[in-house]
Amino acid sequence: MQSSWGPLRYFLEVAQTGSIREASERLHVATSAISRQVAKLEHEAGMPLFERQPRGMVLTEAGEMLATYARRRMREEEQVLAEMRDLHESHRSTVKVASSEGFAQDFLPEAIVSFRAAHPGVRFRLNVITPAAATREVCDGIADIAVTFSMAPEKGVRVEYSERHDIQALVRADHPLADRSRASLADLLPYPLALMEEGTTLRQLFDICCSMEGLAFDPDFVSNHSIALHGFARLSGGVTLTGRLSVRRRLQVEGLVAIPLTNPELLQRNLQIQTMAQRELPPPVRLFVDHLIRTIRDDGADERR
Numbered sequence: 001m002q003s004s005w006g007p008l009r010y011f012l013e014v015a016q017t018g019s020i021r022e023a024s025e026r027l028h029v030a031t032s033a034i035s036r037q038v039a040k041l042e043h044e045a046g047m048p049l050f051e052r053q054p055r056g057m058v059l060t061e062a063g064e065m066l067a068t069y070a071r072r073r074m075r076e077e078e079q080v081l082a083e084m085r086d087l088h089e090s091h092r093s094t095v096k097v098a099s100s101e102g103f104a105q106d107f108l109p110e111a112i113v114s115f116r117a118a119h120p121g122v123r124f125r126l127n128v129i130t131p132a133a134a135t136r137e138v139c140d141g142i143a144d145i146a147v148t149f150s151m152a153p154e155k156g157v158r159v160e161y162s163e164r165h166d167i168q169a170l171v172r173a174d175h176p177l178a179d180r181s182r183a184s185l186a187d188l189l190p191y192p193l194a195l196m197e198e199g200t201t202l203r204q205l206f207d208i209c210c211s212m213e214g215l216a217f218d219p220d221f222v223s224n225h226s227i228a229l230h231g232f233a234r235l236s237g238g239v240t241l242t243g244r245l246s247v248r249r250r251l252q253v254e255g256l257v258a259i260p261l262t263n264p265e266l267l268q269r270n271l272q273i274q275t276m277a278q279r280e281l282p283p284p285v286r287l288f289v290d291h292l293i294r295t296i297r298d299d300g301a302d303e304r305r
Contacts (some may be wrong), residue, residue, distance in 0.1 A: 008070040009035040014038060015067050016140075018056030028029040068139075068156055072279050075141030079282050093284045094123040094134070098134035098143035100200070102226055102246030107295075108147060110249075115291045120286045131201050138274050144285045146274040147292065149243075159273040161293045165271040167202060168258040170233050176255040177239070182224065186264050187213055192238030194221040195197070195231040197231045201269050209265035230256065245271070245304055271296070 014034065016272035024031040042049050049063035057204060059067060099108055104126060114177065127134075129144065131150065137143035139156035146157070149188050169188060171177050177187060185206070195217075196203045221232045229240040230247065234254055247258055273292055275281060281289065 007041055008066075008073065010034045010037045012040055012067060012070050014057055015059050015063065015074070020056065020057070032205075036180060039213070044132070060077070068277070071139065071141040072276055075144075075276060075279060083164050091109075093282065094125055094126045095145065095285050095288050096127070097145045097147060098129060098137040099147040100129045100131045100134060100149055101128050101224075102243055103147045104128045105227065105246060106249045110286075111292055111295050112277045114295070115288055117248075119284065119287065120211060123287070130199055132199075138276050142274060144281070144293075145277065145289060146272070146286075148272060148274065149269050150272045150274075151201055151204070151268050151270070154274065156275045158279075159272050160275055160289050161273040161296065162270045163296070164267060165243050165245070165269055166246075166260055167205065167241055167243060168260050168267065169224045169264045170230060170240045170247060170256055170258055172234055172237055172254045173257050175237060175257070177259060180259050182262050183259045184261060185209055185213070188239050189215070189217070192220040192232075192236050193217055194223070194232040194236075194238060194240040195219045196226065196229065196241070197222055197224045200224075200241070205269055209263045212265055213263070230254065243271070245296070245299065265303075282301050 010023065010029065010033075012025055012026065014020055017023050019024065020031050020034050020038070023029075023034055023105070027034070029110065035154065038049065045062060045066070047062050048060050049066060050057040051060055058210075072209065095106065104285065109132070112126075115250070116122060127137065129137070131148040134143070134146040134148040135150070135154050135157060135248075138146040150162075169183055175182055175191075177191075178185070195206065196209075200231060220236075220238065223229055228244060229244070233236060233240045234256060241261075244258070247256065250256060251258060273289060275289065
């Protein structure tokens with residue numbers, strides 16, 4: 001069965017690459033054919049879909065609207081084809097999840113395992129990327145679900161669930177701060193500090209807070225891997241920053257303590273479950289979204305008790 005929306009596929013490839021030539025190379029289609037299809041779409045729309053700029057082709061507002069529609073249609077068509085194939089296999093389906101790294105350590109594997117206990121025919125594919133990239137994968141139809149952090153409204157996604165997710169200081173159980181019920185960033189100044197690399201929501205909020213409060217940290221260790229940061233805190237007697245769901249199973253096992261931070265600038269991050277805006281979710285995806293929401297709520301209730 002062949003896809004029936006070739007012109008939209010050409011259009012999306014040009015939108016992604018910013019170039020008819022690059023789209024031609026990636027699709028193995030003549031540039032003249034792609035140009036004709038883009039021109040045809042613009043004629044039917046009665047307005048430009050791209051701005052032709054020296055650095056490439058950039059979507060107009062109308063082009064953004066069409067791209068959103070085309071991505072949703074592409075994802076829905078792929079889902080229908082996958083479900084048709086499943087009829088001839090073992091009635092299995094695959095849920096594609098994109099998440100930032102903290103959720104991939106324990107939370108998502110546990111949620112997937114508990115979900116599959118009731119739905120053993122559902123398979124999963126997890127892509128661990130930055131929060132912004134996870135949101136983009138949902139917008140582009142690459143992932144069904146993003147489990148990520150957000151600090152502002154995102155275009156092209158439906159927020160299935162959102163809750164404020166506080167940032168905590170992570171220290172060894174014998175650390176001088178371990179008995180504190182609360183702390184501020186200023187309290188961390190005397191100790192070796194391990195931080196996530198630039199570009200993560202946690203690091204962005206940390207840098208904003210330091211700038212606003214005039215705090216000057218010189219991190220001893222920077223990494224894009226939170227397990228390495230946790231190991232540094234455990235082995236060095238230093239401190240790192242984390243979120244609740246990233247460490248909730250590791251604290252007692254690894255002899256660590258998480259201390260909530262009180263700086264107002266650090267309270268602007270939301271944990272979100274995101275799906276593509278206006279997309280009707282296939283049953284396995286809908287069921288897993290609901291399962292994730294219940295798991296997060298139950299975990300929060302357990303922590304409060």
